[in-house]
Amino acid sequence: MAIILRSAIRVMLLAVLSIAGPRTVVAHEVQPAISDVTVGAERIVIEITAALEPIIAGVDQSEVSDTDASPQASRNDELRALPPAALAAEFEAAWAGLASGITLRSGDMPLAPEIVDIEVPDIGDVAFRRDSAVTIAADLPSGDDPVIFGWDAALGDLIVRQHGEGAGYDAYLTSGALTEPMPRTGVATQTLGQVVLRYVVSGFDHIIPKGLDHILFVLGLFFYSLNWRPLLWQISAFTVAHTVTLALATLGIVQPTMWIVEALIALSIVWVAVENIWSGGRDRIGWGRVAVVFGFGLLHGMGFASVLSEFGLGSHFVASLVSFNVGVEIGQLTVIAVAFLLLGLPFGEKPWYRRRVALPGSLLIATIAAYWVLNRIGLAGDLPYLT
Structure with a gap:
């Protein structure tokens, strides 16, 4: 507990010191790439912001949530230590193979994108990912056929933002999905139904399978007590709270430093799990736990807003925000339902349930999350990332 408390103090101090500081990306976590697309009458230009190192190294970003969990982790780390010019040269050398994983076509005609510019930041702390900016472009054939864009699932999730006159088109592409056809004049249109479905799926996806830390937090709530009242109070308080900050952060009213938020999220999981060990198993819940x-x-x-703040919510802001939150809630309730069916229903009435199920489960959650705290504030050294 002493090291956890020291880590918590360090995180809190860093949070205070970095309120006005630049955003720092979590150490080794896989994050979606962001692409800004401009479609003209004769040319398409795509500006991509992403960590180039895992792309060059061949990390399958659809299979891992952290680059340290990939077989190509050592190669990824070597690339992180390269100066800007050297990393840019590595990307250019790998471009022929990488371009084959990019889908870019006008109508039925495939386009051949070429590198226009590469901007790589200076070497910082190699324990943290660095996002570079790559601009690619392709000439369009004559006519007015719209353009479709996307890339292979192995390159990771992709946020697409089309720029042009009228309402903006945004897409969050997973599993190798492609954009809607983007016209050469104006921007692609989205129906309300398409927006709702896309954001519900995206919200669910951020819990299952990608939100392991959120899954463990919800399981921590589940292990406090099987009585429906404590669980209802906790889920309700959690839902109201994350809905508020999801909206504020997405609107840009709150702009936290994300690696600190991620570290504090891990610390919150430790806290909830440890509290289960010391005071769980009750039929009633105190206001302190709810608070x-x-x-x-x-x-x-x-x-949750870390992606939405970059993604943007387009013209259907309220529908997008509500739909994403609905997807998150469906994911959380799915976790609770599965835990109840596998653990609560068959074993909940047993006199040994708390001793053999709830307590060991809480201890395991606390151990994993404590490691995450250390990993996310850079105290885990060369230990492997625990997924």
Whole structure:
């Protein structure tokens, strides 16, 4: 517990010191790439912001949530230590193979994108990912056929933002999905139904399978007590809290430093799990536990908004925000339902349930999350990332 408390103090101090500081990306986590697309009458230009190292190294970003969990982790780390010019040269050398994983076509005609510019930041702390900017472009054939863009699932998730006159088109592409046809004049249109479905799926996806930290937090709430009242109070407080900060962070009213938020989220999981060990198993819940869960829900809402703040919510802001939150809630309730069916229903009435199920489960959650705290504030050294 002493090292956890020291880590918590360090995180809190860093949070205070970095409120006005630049955003720092979590150490080794896989994040979606962001692409800004401009479609003209004769040419398409795509500006991509992404970590180039895992792309060059061949990390399958659809299979891992952290580059340290990839067989190509050592190669990825070598690339992180390269100066800007050397990394840019590595990307150019790998471009022929990488371009084959990019889908770019006008109508039925495939396009051949070429590199226009590469901007790589200077070497910083190699324990943290660095995002570079790559501009690619392709000439369009005559006519007015719209353009479709996307890339292979192995290159990771892709946020697409089309620029042009009228309402903006945004897409969050997973599993190798492609954009809607983007016209050469104006921008692609989206129906309300398409927006709702896309954001519900995206919200669910951020819990299952990608939100392991959020899954463990919800399981921590589940292990507190099988009585429906404590669980209802906790889920309600958590839902209200993360809804508030999800909206505030997405609107840009709150702009947290994300690696600190991620570290505090891990710390919140430790807290909830440890509290289960010391005071769980009750049929009633105190306001203190509800307040703590509410406070931690505020943090998790900022975590949910880390993608939406870059993604943008387009012209259907309210529908997008509500739909994403609905997807998150469906994911959380799915976790609770599965836990109840596998553990609560068959074993919940057993006199040994708390001793053999709830306590060991809480201890395992606390151990994993404590490691995450250390990993996310750079104290885990060369230990492997635990997924």
